[in-house]
Amino acid sequence: MGTSRMFRIFVVLGSAFMILLIIIYWDDVSASHLYLHTPVSPGPRVPHPPPQPQPHTSRTPSFLSDIDAFVNQFLEPGTGEPTDTVPPDTSNQSEKAEERYVPRREWKIHLTPVAAELRERQEQRRRILRELCANDSMVFPGKNRSFDDIPNKELDHLIVDDRHGIIYCYVPKVACTNWKRIMIVLSESLLQDGVPQRDPLAIPRDLVHNSSMHFTFNKFWKRYAKFARHLMKVKLKKYTKFLFVRDPFVRLISAYRNKFEMRNEDFYRRFAQVMLRRYANQPTPPASVDKAFAQGIQPSFSHFIQYLLDPETEKDMAFNEHWRQVYRLCHPCQIQYDFVGHLETAEEDAEHLLRLLRVDNVVDFPSSHRNLTASSWEADWFSTVPVETRRKLYKLYEPDFRLFGYDRPDSILNE
Template sequence: MDYPPPKSDRMGKSRLFRIFLILGSVFMILLIIIYWDDVGATHFYLHTTISGPHTSRQPPEGNTDPKPKPDTDKEPSFLSDIDAFVNQFLIGTADPTEQVRGEPLASDANQNQSNESKSDEKFVPRREWKIHLTPIAQELRQRQEDRRQMVRGLCSGNSTLDFPGKNRTFDEIPNKELDHLIVDDRHGIIYCYVPKVACTNWKRIMIVLSESLLVDGVPYQDPLDVPTELIHNSSLHFTFNKFWKRYGKFSRHLMKIKLKKYTKFLFVRDPFVRLISAYRNKFEQENEDFYKRFAVVMLKRFGNYSDPPASVVDAFAAGIRPTFSNFIQYLLDPNTEKEAPFNEHWRQMYRLCHPCQINYDFVGKLETLDDDAEHLLRILRVDNVVQFPTSHRNRTVTSWERDWFANIPFESRRELYKLYEADFRLFGYAKPEKLLHE
């Protein structure tokens, strides 16, 4: 005959259970107090993409570790160790009831088993979720606030800075001038790309997030896997200037809704260094298109070549190419803008992204690219989906400015500054006094 456990044992177990319950509740309350985002002590969130889990193709052979390697120079903190520990156990913890695209249903398992030998298709596990226990550094938050305040202040009516288009409304911007605003509806992001400011890698990011490019029916997961020749293909990027064809008379209204609700960002660069980079990329390398459209004009007007070679190959073989001085003369020539607007690679950044009409949430700079990219991806809550690609640093640096401008007359330098003054001031770049005065 079984006897019930003594009353004292039952009371002891009940008391022990209550103690554990109380301790667990206290621990959860403390955790909430410490890490609750609204308190501002830190940034604690569990995040996924709006669209749920994604799949992607396997990385190509020879690229088994496409993700950037961690910065071993940084001293790890206690909370960063916790980040890594927690996230280690969250890989593949998406809702098990959700089916990964391309994954066979259980009812089809037997049928598909016979076809396995016919296909070597592999399925990539669901992307992991991330928990961030470490806060975004206050220094980075303040940096962004300072940059946004700078733009807002100079765009206000009280500012003495004046430049073409400053006071027009968003509705007054022609559609053709909105072609640099890339929209990702899946994650609620708008990116205004500026050529020569890491835009190739940010376009890679946007392609991965929007899943606008598929291989074997599966979207890319690693930005570095996106074929280089397709990155700048305009058909892969849904921009504001395409709204008219899709939405007709409702396009402007929808743009304003998205501008209000989506997170908007751009990246900028020292204006003079950007010009040097554009010249080096387009005129010091064999580029047939830029040679015919721009270099021939520069050579005829400013290079004393009445009949320059017809192709860039012939020109380079003969040692003929426009100098940096010819390039600056071309930019300062009033006839250049009369014939056509500046090419996007040297058009002023404010003309590409309209910061006085669009209230950007994030202003990144090439000079602080690593920190800004990591900060932005956390703000967007997509750092569980993509990482900013590592790349070779652009060799054009500010310290080279004096060498590049050595043969440019001081008067031309001052005219050039006036041409790009709005970019310098809006985005917080110091006036290059040493370059402008003897």
């Protein structure tokens, strides 16, 4: 056997041994165990064949199969000789799945730079966050705590995609349904006939909001145990982190319209009945949302604002995520976000972000044709709310206004 052939074999075996050590060290951390070192902006990737659905068996790792897969990528079948590429094994794929599967497109070569206006917009938004978090000009609960001090249950809005090195903090009522769809497509966590789902709009809404579809920070404890916080910090440092926000008062109007002007049994029982009893002189409100709507009984927007300002509200439970402040959902003073999108500039921001993530050739942000709650409607919605109550509400959401660069709504606070 020649010296060159022996050297190649030693290289392959040595590399396989290192892979084995890595696998053992991370104690079978599933699909994420080799994505830990994914760069923030991954480079071009070669299209891969679709992953095969795995049977629900014991989670005991097969170290030998992992090593064999690693070694085989260097060997040409039937020769035992090293080679640069190996044709994908499609022997276990059905012909239909093979026909439906569309390999990832080649990475785009962007010949034109991102517009200076968009880059400056992001720099300004990040600068505002940095400055307000660094000085004492504004104080709010939890501002000065460390990341380690954030309870695990408060990290459930941070969705992680290890495949592309992305962390998304979702904010309800800020296009989060479509951004969750994109995260599912990118992470390839949803298979259809053994093929990853590529169309975001084909993912049903109820599945989009199913927690099992997303790997969030608050799930790290179950997977990584005592290494959880350390790995969170590693990923926060290495991955691209983003969130989308909107005018805080307009978000509240949108939440009220969606949860209380439409028939929603869960929200009626959990929140509307409480508002009706406390503020609408309805000691025994209808038992169901259908009966309430039939009788024309529902909490007003003014009742909703009273509920938010009532000290008793959070004694019972924390604010629901649909009206909880963004600073409490996404912790912008503990997490240095790389991208801050605004719903008011959603299309431009989405295009910019997907290009920054180098996934604009993999997925497009779905266009929304639904009527959006407009900021110009604020005066109409708050017309039944006393001015003093409006000012108290602003103090409750002032950190969100200032952190994310929204002007103080003087037109409805100074009447």
